[in-house]
Amino acid sequence: MTYAYHILSRNEHHRASSLDIDINDEFKALLYAELMGESLQKSLDNATLAKLQCFASDHAQNIFVLRNVPLSFGLLETPSTEDIAFSHISRNVLFTLGLFSIIGKQGFAYEQENNARLVRHVTPKHGSLLKGTSHGSYHLGWHSEHPVFSIPGTEEVSRNDSPYAPEIIALTGVYNYEDIPTLIIETKALLDKAQAEHGSWLINALQKNHYDVPPGASLSNVEVRRSCPLLSISNEGHFKLRYSDAIVGTSDQARKALSALRQTLREEEDKLKIVVNLQHCDLLLFKNNTTLHKRSDFDANFATGMSRWLMRIFASNPKLI
């Protein structure tokens, strides 16, 4: 079982909603995350907590969807030109940070991305529609988050000037009337298929330092990282993958391996993909590097004021932040 799905009961939702702490900025929310986690442990039912812990501790479980999570507001307009006041989103941010705290993770932001803000509003924005970032409405191909950074939980050591990629990505659905799902493929399923189709040489080739990984479009002032592997073995002995369409091989073998992996992705994605169509009050947690994700293009519906809006927060082990 790789995909856990759970609906918060009405009582849990009510108890979690009543845990409001009056906080008006992201930094303070991070300070209160542990306290929020303790409160949520008392507010959530055992079944919910058990599924959350299972997601955190079982290496084969990469995806956890929780429905009926508390949001702070009623019908706000999707922020298509600028971010909204933190007070509007504080309840959900604290809820998400509290869940992270329960599983020993901490929310964080990168200095080089999203103006160093904790919460990224994944919305189509005027002026960014054709960009390959979460602010566009253009097709976003299969990728892991921030492949240019070191993969956490592996032998890769982060350089001083380069952080680790996030371990977990949280997405809360605010609106998704366009019905555009988040598509996820598990690394293990992809590699098993690729190995069966092309042979074990491919797995070896993906572990060599012969790939050029550029920074993603959402990063600013990040140097190109050269000569890193796509595949690293985690401390527990499982594969972790970095991937984006922009990565290129720097040797004949690397180019051949990348081409083989991309062929498997193209040919098998319909069978391998897990479709998560987040709607209002849905929270998706998924692991980076043991999954890839993507989103198709869509027509941003600005006229309604409620175009697709997800709130994203990254989390990792506090030691890696």
Ligand SMILES: [Fe+2]
């Ligand atoms: Fe992404």
